[in-house]
Structures are given as structure tokens and as C-alpha cells.
Amino acid sequence: MDQNALKEQTGKESVKYIKSGMIVGLGTGSTVKYMVDELGKQVQEGKIKDIIGVTTSSRTAKQATDLGITIKDIDDVDHIDLTIDGADEISDDFQGIKGGGGALLWEKIVANASNKVMWIVDESKLVHKLGAFPLPVEVIPFGAQHVFNRLEKKGYKPTWRMDGDQKYRTDENNYIIDLHLGEIDDPKSLADELIHMVGIVETGLFLNRVNDVIVGTQNGPKVLHAR
Ligand SMILES: O=C(CO)[C@H](O)[C@H](O)COP(=O)(O)O
Structure with missing residues (x-):
């Protein structure tokens, strides 16, 4: 599987964690794009009902709206149940670099308002120490x-x-x-x-901000628990 296929694998897998009625933070990036596509599909099919999305960029807002996902402004919700976002690097101790897609500010604000944060990455993003990614x-x-x-x-x-x-x-x-x-x-x-x-x-330093990571690997999606 190439990197894109791994991104698709983890993106689709993460939708299993979104339950009807949730307020969901929708991240930004090419991995998240797969997640939002799958979420939109399941909303259209009626498999996931009554969710509200809070987006971390105008790009994701447009994609979600086009797919029929209800979107609210972050200040119109009092909490977010779960945010699913990508990451550029994750170190052994679950610290991260984000912002490769330019959405770091809104991403951090949405993460801070979230009860749980999940990052979805392909295995190339796991590193020993942060910093190879700018x-x-x-x-x-x-x-x-x-x-x-x-x-x-x-x-x-x-x-x-x-x-x-x-x-x-x-x-x-x-x-x-x-x-x-x-x-x-x-x-x-x-x-x-x-x-x-x-x-x-x-x-783009996201320190102590993630709970779970889904990693797309050649052997299928792997879940890592940070805290
Ligand atoms: O932080 C981000 C955007 O600001 C992205 O989540 C990060 O860059 C990962 O992107 P991709 O899934 O395209 O590799």
C-alpha cells in the first residue's frame, strides 16, 4: 500500500468512533479528507444521525457542507465530544507537530474545546523525536x-x-x-x-493534546492510546 492508501485506511477507520448525536471536531488535511468523505457517506445513508461538525478550516467546512454534514461555529457549541485530525509528526511520547496544511491555529482551538482528540496518520508520521518536519x-x-x-x-x-x-x-x-x-x-x-x-x-507544537492515534499500517489500522 502506498502512503495515500494508508491515509485512506486510517481516515475511514476513524469514522467508527463517531456515534450518532455527537458534536465532532473535523480536522484538516489529506487524511482527514478521507475521514470526512466517509462520514458524509454514512450521514447520507442514515447510518450516523444528528451529528454536528465543528471544522478547523474553511476547506474542511466546504467539504463537510457539500456532503450534507451539519456544521456549527465553535462558539455556537459548548463542547466538542471528539475531534479527529491529522498530524505531521508524532514522537514516541505522543507529542506532535501539526500545521503542514496551514490550519494549526483553528486546529489547536478546536482541540482545546474537545473532550477527546484522535489523530489519524500513516505510519511514516511516527518518529522518535520531533523536528525533521519543519x-x-x-x-x-x-x-x-x-x-x-x-x-x-x-x-x-x-x-x-x-x-x-x-x-x-x-x-x-x-x-x-x-x-x-x-x-x-x-x-x-x-x-x-x-x-x-x-x-x-x-x-504547530501540539503537546499533551492527543488521546488516541490511529496509524495506517501495511497490516491494517493500529490504535495507540496516549492518555
Ligand atoms: O495539521 C494539519 C493541517 O494544518 C494536518 O493535519 C497535517 O498537516 C497532516 O496532513 P495530511 O493528513 O495531509 O498529511
Whole structure:
């Protein structure tokens, strides 16, 4: 099976955890796309009833709406039962990097409002230590070049996330700077340092935020329990 087939496997498997009546956080990315397609199918077939989706990006909102899934704004629900989202890297101790798809800010807000969080990944995303995947940080446009320069001075090897020849814009109209760190020895202190730099709105370090992970493997989906 190639990587896409593994993403499809884990995406479809995760829908088994969505029960009728739930308020479900819908993540972003190519793996989540398979999950939302399957969820839409089961909603249309009447197998899953009365669910409400809270989406983590305008892309997922459009996909879910097109499939007939009822969507509510995060501020119109008081909790989320379960959020299913993708991830870019998951370390041995279940810490993660997210934001490869540019939706890290809304993804973290939705995760924080969720009783349970499940990540769905293919096996290539499991790593010993975080950092081979460039760490995204979301920055507001005002003064963003100064933030970039500070990150460069710190040796964090920043690059602008691009969309063609323009800087990529998030759903909040912010920019993303990707940090090419290689290996992150202490994710917690790095997250603390970055979040206190004025202009940075959020980082792609998702620490202690996942309960279960479904991994797509050549031998079928495997469930890992984090906490
Ligand atoms: O964090 C994300 C988007 O911001 C995605 O969940 C992450 O990038 C994984 O994406 P994919 O399933 O396409 O590999």
C-alpha cells in the first residue's frame, strides 16, 4: 500500500468512533479528507444521525457542507465530544507537530474545546523525536519580517510558507513561517519561547493534546492510546 492508501485506511477507520448525536471536531488535511468523505457517506445513508461538525478550516467546512454534514461555529457549541485530525509528526511520547496544511491555529482551538482528540496518520508520521518536519508558526502580518529576522538570528532556519509567488495566508489572514530545526530536544521550552515572541499567534507544537492515534499500517489500522 502506498502512503495515500494508508491515509485512506486510517481516515475511514476513524469514522467508527463517531456515534450518532455527537458534536465532532473535523480536522484538516489529506487524511482527514478521507475521514470526512466517509462520514458524509454514512450521514447520507442514515447510518450516523444528528451529528454536528465543528471544522478547523474553511476547506474542511466546504467539504463537510457539500456532503450534507451539519456544521456549527465553535462558539455556537459548548463542547466538542471528539475531534479527529491529522498530524505531521508524532514522537514516541505522543507529542506532535501539526500545521503542514496551514490550519494549526483553528486546529489547536478546536482541540482545546474537545473532550477527546484522535489523530489519524500513516505510519511514516511516527518518529522518535520531533523536528525533521519543519515546525510551522503562525504570525500576524504586521511586523512579520521582524519576527522572521529574530527567528533567523536564533538559528531556527525560518522560511516563509508560500502559495505560488505570494506568502501563504491562513484562514485568519496571517502568515506562516516554517522552522527547519532538524531535531527538537525540548519541545516544551521551545513552545514556551516561541509563544512569548510578540507577533507569533500560535505554534504547530501540539503537546499533551492527543488521546488516541490511529496509524495506517501495511497490516491494517493500529490504535495507540496516549492518555
Ligand atoms: O495539521 C494539519 C493541517 O494544518 C494536518 O493535519 C497535517 O498537516 C497532516 O496532513 P495530511 O493528513 O495531509 O498529511
